[in-house]
Amino acid sequence: MNKIKNSLNKNTITDLMATLTEKDYNPIYAETLEDAKEIILNLIPFHSSIALGGSVTINQLDLINTFRDGEYHLFDRYNQPDWPSTLQCMRDGLLADYFLTSTNAISKNGELIQTDSGGNRVASLLWGPENVIVVCGINKLVDTWQDGMNRIKEFVGPLNSKRINHKTPCNISGVCEDCQTKQRICNFTSIIKSGKRVGNPITIIIINEEVGY
Structure with missing residues (x-):
């Protein structure tokens, strides 16, 4: 990254922090x-239980295999034999010591904006796990919560629908159509x-790089 741009981004992050x-x-x-x-x-101490929100950012961190070893207890939503087992794993993850996820946007006023298809990330951010860690790249910082909503509608929603191959209009058109399909992403x-929150305050790690969607 250009050093000048990096320095300006760091100033933006410092103000937001x-x-x-x-x-x-x-x-x-x-x-x-x-x-x-x-x-x-x-x-995250060794032997902690950990749940994950579905996230490109979390995948890019390349921590899942680390959490799968014997030093941690991972509620492994990505390693289940079928969909009912995956759902149960995500429900069980509401009791995790740590929930690790990203968000779709953070406003200058300190608002976290996120949308889900199934709701497990939204639920875990609000309630359940004792500790929540949110990881966010510089590309997700926006001026207002309304800008965050627009970011989801115009960019994040269609991309995620394509990524996980949900059968939605935006998967094909790349534009939110406020659909009512069974696999609606938002x-x-x-x-x-x-x-x-009930439990410890939300920890937010802001990265001075573009990470995730």
């Missing part, structure tokens, strides 16, 4: 994806305005 602190989040700066990975491993949306 001050706002997030005021809103009772626990923000952490990461220069690179690899730095974020190291931070996460330092935050059924459940939350806007989190404070890091306070």
Whole structure:
């Protein structure tokens, strides 16, 4: 990344982190994806139980195989024999010590905006796991929560529908059509305005790189 752009992005992240602190989040700066990975491993003690939200960012962190070894207990949604077992695994993950996920956007006012097809990520962010860690690239920072919603509608929703091959109009057209299909990608949306929750405050790791969708 251009050094000047990197420096300007860091200033943007620093300003946002001050706002997030005021809103009772626990923000952490990461220069690179690899730095974020190291931070996460330092935050999660051995033998903790871990659940994951479906996320390109989390996949890019390349931590799943680490969590699968004997030092952790992973609610492994990606390694189940069938869909009913996958659903049960995600339900069980609501009792995890740590929930690791990303978000679709963070506003300058410290709002986290995310939408789900099934709702497990939205649910776990709000309630259940004792600790929540959100990892976010610089590309997901927006001015307002309305801009976050537009980002989901115009960009994230169609891309994710294509990624997981949901049979939706936006998978083909690349444009949100507010469909009512069975595999609709944007059924459940939350806007989190404070890091306070039952359990520990939400930790947000902001990476000074473009990561995920």
